[in-house]
Amino acid sequence: MKVRILFNNFINSVLQNFLYPTLLLAFLAFELTMNSLLNLNTANKFGFLIVGIFLMSLLTSMNFLKNDVQYNEYFMQKIGNYWLYFSVQVLTLFLITLFSAIVVFLFSFMLSSDIMVDIVAILSLATTGFVGVGIAFLCKPQWNHHPYAGQMGIIILVYVALAGSSIDILKYVSWFLPPVSKMITIFQEQSSIRALVPIVIQQFVYACVLIVLSGTFYEKKLSN
Amino acid sequence: MELITVKDLSLQNEGYFAFKHVTFSLTQNTIVSIVGDSGSGKTQLLSTLAKLKTADSGKIDYTPGVRIGYLPQFDPQIINKSVRVYLEEIRQLSGKLAVSKEQLKGLVAFMGMSPYLDRQVRQMSYGLKQRVNFLAAVSGHPNVLLLDEPFSFQNVKYTSNMLEVIKDLADNGSGVIIASSIQDSSITNYFDSNYIMKNKSMEQVRDKNKEIKCMLIFTVKSDSMALTTDISRYLAANVSSLVELKIPLGIKDAIIKEMIDLNYQFEGARILEG
Numbered sequence: 036m037k038v039r040i041l042f043n044n045f046i047n048s049v050l051q052n053f054l055y056p057t058l059l060l061a062f063l064a065f066e067l068t069m070n071s072l073l074n075l076n077t078a079n080k081f082g083f084l085i086v087g088i089f090l091m092s093l094l095t096s097m098n099f100l101k102n103d104v105q106y107n108e109y110f111m112q113k114i115g116n117y118w119l120y121f122s123v124q125v126l127t128l129f130l131i132t133l134f135s136a137i138v139v140f141l142f143s144f145m146l147s148s149d150i151m152v153d154i155v156a157i158l159s160l161a162t163t164g165f166v167g168v169g170i171a172f173l174c175k176p177q178w179n180h181h182p183y184a185g186q187m188g189i190i191i192l193v194y195v196a197l198a199g200s201s202i203d204i205l206k207y208v209s210w211f212l213p214p215v216s217k218m219i220t221i222f223q224e225q226s227s228i229r230a231l232v233p234i235v236i237q238q239f240v241y242a243c244v245l246i247v248l249s250g251t252f253y254e255k256k257l258s259n
Numbered sequence: 260m261e262l263i264t265v266k267d268l269s270l271q272n273e274g275y276f277a278f279k280h281v282t283f284s285l286t287q288n289t290i291v292s293i294v295g296d297s298g299s300g301k302t303q304l305l306s307t308l309a310k311l312k313t314a315d316s317g318k319i320d321y322t323p324g325v326r327i328g329y330l331p332q333f334d335p336q337i338i339n340k341s342v343r344v345y346l347e348e349i350r351q352l353s354g355k356l357a358v359s360k361e362q363l364k365g366l367v368a369f370m371g372m373s374p375y376l377d378r379q380v381r382q383m384s385y386g387l388k389q390r391v392n393f394l395a396a397v398s399g400h401p402n403v404l405l406l407d408e409p410f411s412f413q414n415v416k417y418t419s420n421m422l423e424v425i426k427d428l429a430d431n432g433s434g435v436i437i438a439s440s441i442q443d444s445s446i447t448n449y450f451d452s453n454y455i456m457k458n459k460s461m462e463q464v465r466d467k468n469k470e471i472k473c474m475l476i477f478t479v480k481s482d483s484m485a486l487t488t489d490i491s492r493y494l495a496a497n498v499s500s501l502v503e504l505k506i507p508l509g510i511k512d513a514i515i516k517e518m519i520d521l522n523y524q525f526e527g528a529r530i531l532e533g
Contacts, residue, residue, distance in 0.1 A: 036348075036351055036352065037352060040348055040352065044336075047337070047339055051337070105335060106335050106336050106337055107336055108311070108331075108334075108335060108336075109311065109329065109331045109334050109336065110336055111311075112309050112310065112311055112327070112329055113349060113352060113395075114352070255313075
């Protein structure tokens, strides 16, 4: 019962100001026209999809967390369980991201006859989106008491996520960085979707670590 | 039995005290009134008691098994559901201890919400939303009920009905805290203890029959008119273009409006105990 109420509320929060549908449709429109506009090969096109879904899920999650702070100030009191509230928030955004990944991949016209390749490609996009969700959660104090720290955190994390694997000085701490650019470079080097499986797992674990850190750091103690 | 015990509680927001050194306890079968000006810290105190904020110092002890019902001053949540569905969901959230479906139906009728059951909550006026939120707060049959400005936008009939529901809850073992910036003398009889928030601290009003007074300060302008007899009976001082009125807190807003209509410049207000 509580999960259903939370899920309905969070879906409404995601869709409230039409940012998510707008981003998704704009992305699809660009995706449909970019073949003739940019004349990209598959490797570059997939890289574009990775960057696009990362930014889209990051913006969608930031928008959701802002709406949550703005409108659901007293909602958690009715639920009375921080971890349930937090878990359903994460689950909602993961499902939205998975949906986006499926739609974006279908409209990329990169479907292969090998269903495993398609699944790995969709999971690659989805876990990249999960990293965006994780970064948004980690920097959520930007909607509360630390606006500048949160915004700086977003800028730094997005930069290292997209440029991390191409900056020499960062290679010693590459395990510490969001593995988004790593996924693009590995695909461009090996031109094989199947080669992305380890990065998919790494991205999923990375996103989960960010989310657990966020949940623990910003836990709302429901007592005094 | 004590439901909530608050000891030396303080909360700061960005370096400013929302309230400080608050000490009191809420027991079963009691209705506590907290009165204070806007910005005196009532809402912050109730949010802290409702576990929505964490105090900087001090302690709140909740008796095990306490279930809190909370009516915020203004709930920004956008509810895309009908009143019927929303209240039923909130009732079910509280599990077996909530009021029964029939009791909720009775409460809805008592609060005059029956004609609006199929209307969406987000489409309602502030007054109706306030009643829906009041019903949501009591539908879980809480043993601690925290009400922040519950009577705003309500007429005498529904204020009285709300008080009947509150009294019924208190008679059945709950403790209730009502925070408001104005208090009509007609409702003071419902309260078992009265507190006043001033200078960010909370003090108990020992003599509950004593009316809470407020001092209003105005300056005289060149086009100010003479004070009416209704107002001049509250006159405390009239020197050097400064008019001070000592009035019951309940009529503060009405007097300010009347004085502004008479072209006096409103300078400020402060609450006086007793």
